[in-house]
Amino acid sequence: MQLINPKSVQQRIDNLDDQPLYLHLEMTSGAYAAHLDSAKHPAATFVTNAMIRFSKGSIKGEGPYYRVGLKTGEGWVYSEGLTHWDETNGDQLILAGHDAFGKLIVALQLSPTPF
Numbered sequence: 001m002q003l004i005n006p007k008s009v010q011q012r013i014d015n016l017d018d019q020p021l022y023l024h025l026e027m028t029s030g031a032y033a034a035h036l037d038s039a040k041h042p043a044a045t046f047v048t049n050a051m052i053r054f055s056k057g058s059i060k061g062e063g064p065y066y067r068v069g070l071k072t073g074e075g076w077v078y079s080e081g082l083t084h085w086d087e088t089n090g091d092q093l094i095l096a097g098h099d100a101f102g103k104l105i106v107a108l109q110l111s112p113t114p115f
Helices: 006-016
Strands: 021-028 044-052 054-060 066-072 076-082 084-086 093-098 104-111
Touching (some): 006 066, 076 104
Antiparallel strands (some): 021 104, 054 066, 066 076
16 A cells, blocks of 8 residues: 555546445554553544445645545545555555554545455
8 A cells, every 4th residue: 555645646536426336434443452451542543345325525735634525415424533544546545544553543445345
């Protein structure tokens, strides 16, 4: 994965709008390791292979942390703290946010095929 290039990510978002896509959205504050450190708040979110169609999407932020919002017919999907993306697969959008230790904190992925 590479550091986010907002212009390239925006182009990928624009290429995916108004089509049925599979969504993967994940966030963790270290919930998987909370049993090792009781001071950690065990918060996590995980949605995978949910169908979505968005009419407008954008990436915002000055870096190193970015946010992406996707406007659907019924509301919004929003993810913040994104730092990296996979630029190798043109029909998917793979975004992730890593902490200072390289651990995954947040992921937002869109694809025309299931994950």
